[in-house]
Amino acid sequence: MTNANTEEHRKILREHFGITTSQGQFTVALAGNPNVGKSTVFNALTGLHQHTGNWPGKTVDNAQGNFTYLDRSFLMVDLPGTYSILAHTVEEQVARDFICFGKPDATLVVLDATCLERNLNLALQVMEITPKIIVCVNLMDEAEKKNIKIDISALQKELGVPVIATAARNGKGLDDLRQGLYEMSTGSCIAVPRQIKYSPEVENAIQQLMPNISRLIGPNLNPRWVALRLLDGDQTFIKSITHYLDLNLHLTGLQEVAV
């Protein structure tokens, strides 16, 4: 199932994120830590077809650009560079809300090959929200200079999502990226992202919260991830979830019959 054609999805993008897509156009979110060459990837893929603005109601830059691959049009949304999406900053909140509620057809997470371990934190967090994720290990050329070797296929196996090596400055790996985004967006590639294993006390709390969360939010969001955010006491998330899902904190009228 892809989002690209549903009118409802386009409406959400337009009204909540100020993003206008044309009919049948895929939306791709671009995430990554600061200084990993995210903008280089963005520029390399979209060329001159860009425009910049602000996220609605936020003083955070928002750049969009489009490109066409195999006769399908893609709108790429450059999210602010963040180390995590645990929403400690407005930037992280913007990135999280778009990946979570904007439901892009694919999310491309750019990682720095020279400090992969730290960068993986962001990828793992995105993988908790959506299975439609592609990991791009950028700056492979710099890693090579520093004698760092990365086993891409092993990483792909570990993560359970497509992993593509690039050196965007030299234009290496860009075709693979386009191909990967195409397959992820059209649904011809289905990833099963590895989920983070938490300590027993966290897992225990998640298990207890999850049934109620599933009942409340339905299939829209990963209940496990929602449970984690609530355990984290993330007030901005509660605000966002209420806002986007039109849930009311004081919604008490509805009742369901249990046997």
Added chain:
Amino acid sequence: MNATIKPMITLEEICTEAENFRLSNPNIGDKIVSDIYANAEAIARPAITKKISEKRSWDHRLDDILTSRLFGYPIMLLLLSAIFWITITGANIPSEMIANTLFAFQDQLLTWFEMTGAPDWLTGVLVLGMYRGLAWVVAVMLPPMAIFFPLFTLLEDLGYLPRVAFNLDNMFKRCHACGKQILTMCMGFGCNAAGVISCRIIDSPRERLIAILTNNFVPCNGRFPTLIAIATIFVGGMFISELQTAVAAVVITCLVMLGILVTFAVSWALSHTILQGEASSLVLELPPYRKPQLGPIFYRSLIDRTIFVLKRAVIMAAPAGAITWILANTYIGEISIIGHLAAWLQPLGYAIGLDGFILLAFILGLPANEIVVPILLMSYLSTGQMMDFDSLEELRNILISHNWTWLTAICTMLFCLLHWPCTTTLLSAYKETGSKKWTFLTFMIPTAIAFIVCFLVAQSTRLLNLV
């Protein structure tokens, strides 16, 4: 009835349930973050091979020491004292040279004014007021700044400051404040107004307010010269000359520590009273240690910081010098205006270990803390004997002849450290908070603390007959 009616669960109920988990396990947020990191490490390790990892492990080993529980704080203290020691030692000689040159020029100016037949009041306002104020500010402020700022920028460039934030994050969290507050405090060492503006990096409005309200407890560059001068001539002066600067450096370090302690205490008090809330966790990147680039360090610290702060001080010092001279030389009855004001402030000043003149100097120094000492000297000198203050030794004599004791010195330093912020800082606080109430508190909290602390110190010392 067999079927039970179970109400549809609400988000609020789930939130309450989650809240209960958090209450029973307050570290669950940290646990989640550290689990994410552990997972990332477990995944990355088998996929990465490094051939030469020596350089990296050197980095890591250094981090292990600099941010360790055992050595983290002592190293921070040691570095801080070392910076102050180098600053005080290095500033002494150029300070004296600049002072000699500038005050020699003052005599030259006086003779020129006499030659042109200018009226006494004009000579007074321009030379004895304006020029002398300026000369003092330049002579006393420039050398320490020109040494302190490059040293501080060097630490910044080496990548040490993020480690300081890392070390202190836990302390701030205990006070329910943000670890980034230490970075705004570091900025405050340069200038509290800049420190207040830098509080923007803190995202939680509650934590940002705490940082703004407490920034003033870090002594800014305008107050350092005052602290250094008094510490050197008074506290250091009680020891043999070889030890003087070292003792002064220790005193300054202790004062800075006290300021930081007060910051913690006030942050804690605020977040348990009018600014209640939990601390948000902080993701902090420890950047790799870099080889410092000396050119940019000197440019940034000397042009961007030293000259900037000096310019501001000079702009404030010139009119303040003129006004003080006028106040000190306009007589109502037998006594000058400044004498009247000081006499009126004397009981309050005495109660907190100062005197009327010192308190008046702090009040007149509201536009810029740099000019407190020049104002004080000018008002002391206008009360009778005329003295030139060519050196710190002269300054010591002036102060002692005005009944300074070590208690006066201690209380002046404490008051200088804790008292109200300058108008520029208050204006920045108003712009950043957009509220008169918070600006008022930015003024009131330090003022109240300064009076209370100095009062307690002065009274208890006198009760114990130590002075």
